[in-house]
Amino acid sequence: MAEQRGVLRKVADFAGRWFALLVLLGALAGLVVPDQAAQLSEYVPVLLGVIMFGMGLTLRAADFALVLRRPHAVLIGLLAQYLIMPLTAWGIGSLFGFSGMLMIGMILVGAAPGGTASNVIVYFARGDVALSVTLTSVATLLAPLLTPLLVLWLAGSDLPVGFGDLFSSILQVVLLPIVAGVVVRALAGGLVERVLPYLPLVSSGGILLVVAAVVGANADVILTSGLLLILAVIAHNSAGLLLGYAAARLTGLDESASRAVSVEVGMQNSGLAASLATTHFAPLAALPAALFSVWHNVSGALLATFWARRGTPAPADEQTTA
Structure with missing residues (x-):
C-alpha cells in the first residue's frame, strides 16, 4: 500500500511539474481524435467543479487574513485582475476583427478570475506566494458577481443569456465546490492533509480533459x-x-509582490471560461479559453524561469540598512 502511494505521489509530482506539457498533449489529442474528444464537452462543468473542490481543499482562513494585513496589495491585484484582462480582451478582439462567438469567448477569458496554476508559477518565479494565493482565492469568490457583470458590459448586445444564468452557473461550478472543499478541510483536516500531495494530479487531469474536449469540438476551425x-x-x-x-x-x-500580481493577472481560470461557453453559448466560444489554457501555462513557466534566474532583490528598506 505504501509503495502504491509512493508511485501515485511521483505521478502527481510529475503532473504538477510538467503541467504545461500535459495541457499541450491534451490539445494535440483533441486535434488527432476530435470526435472522441468532443464527446467530453458535456462533462466540462463537472470537471471544473472537481477542480474547484480541490482548490477549496487547499484553502485555510490564513489565506484570507492577508486582506486585512495588506489591503493595499490585495486591492491593487484585484483591480488589475478585473480591469486589465477584460478590457484588453475586448480591445484585442476588436483589433483582430473578432465578432460573435469568438469575441464572446475572448471576453469570457478576460472576465474570469486568476487561474489555479498561478500559485505554482509564482512560487517558481520567487514571487509573493501568500499574496498570490489570496488574490486567486478572493478573485474566485468575487467571480459569481463580477464575471457576469463584465461579460454583459463588454459583450451585452451579443449575449443570448442574462446575468442570472451566468451567476447561477459560476455559483454551481466554482463557488459551491470551493466552499464545500473549505468545509471538508475544516471538518477532516487530517484526512485532507494526506491527500493534498495528490491534488496536482486531479487538477492537471481535469484541465487536460477540458482542453481536449474544446479543441476536439473546434478542430476544423x-x-x-x-x-x-x-x-x-x-x-x-x-x-x-x-x-x-x-x-x-x-x-x-x-x-x-509585483511578480505575484503579474502572474495573477496574466494567468486566467480558462476552465471557467470554457465551462460558461459550452453551457450557455457554443463550442466556438470556448476555443479562446482552450488555447489560452495551453499558452498561459507555457508563458508562465518561461517567465518563472526568467525571474528565478534573476533572483528576488531585497526590499528597498532592507537594502538601505544592510
Whole structure:
C-alpha cells in the first residue's frame, strides 16, 4: 500500500511539474481524435467543479487574513485582475476583427478570475506566494458577481443569456465546490492533509480533459483559421503579464509582490471560461479559453524561469540598512 502511494505521489509530482506539457498533449489529442474528444464537452462543468473542490481543499482562513494585513496589495491585484484582462480582451478582439462567438469567448477569458496554476508559477518565479494565493482565492469568490457583470458590459448586445444564468452557473461550478472543499478541510483536516500531495494530479487531469474536449469540438476551425486566434490569445496573455507587473510597480508594490500580481493577472481560470461557453453559448466560444489554457501555462513557466534566474532583490528598506 505504501509503495502504491509512493508511485501515485511521483505521478502527481510529475503532473504538477510538467503541467504545461500535459495541457499541450491534451490539445494535440483533441486535434488527432476530435470526435472522441468532443464527446467530453458535456462533462466540462463537472470537471471544473472537481477542480474547484480541490482548490477549496487547499484553502485555510490564513489565506484570507492577508486582506486585512495588506489591503493595499490585495486591492491593487484585484483591480488589475478585473480591469486589465477584460478590457484588453475586448480591445484585442476588436483589433483582430473578432465578432460573435469568438469575441464572446475572448471576453469570457478576460472576465474570469486568476487561474489555479498561478500559485505554482509564482512560487517558481520567487514571487509573493501568500499574496498570490489570496488574490486567486478572493478573485474566485468575487467571480459569481463580477464575471457576469463584465461579460454583459463588454459583450451585452451579443449575449443570448442574462446575468442570472451566468451567476447561477459560476455559483454551481466554482463557488459551491470551493466552499464545500473549505468545509471538508475544516471538518477532516487530517484526512485532507494526506491527500493534498495528490491534488496536482486531479487538477492537471481535469484541465487536460477540458482542453481536449474544446479543441476536439473546434478542430476544423483551428486547422483552417486558428493562427489569428492563437496570436490574439498570446497578445492577451502577454498584455496581462506586462500590464499587471507595471500596475503593481507603479502603485508602490515591491518586486516580489509585483511578480505575484503579474502572474495573477496574466494567468486566467480558462476552465471557467470554457465551462460558461459550452453551457450557455457554443463550442466556438470556448476555443479562446482552450488555447489560452495551453499558452498561459507555457508563458508562465518561461517567465518563472526568467525571474528565478534573476533572483528576488531585497526590499528597498532592507537594502538601505544592510
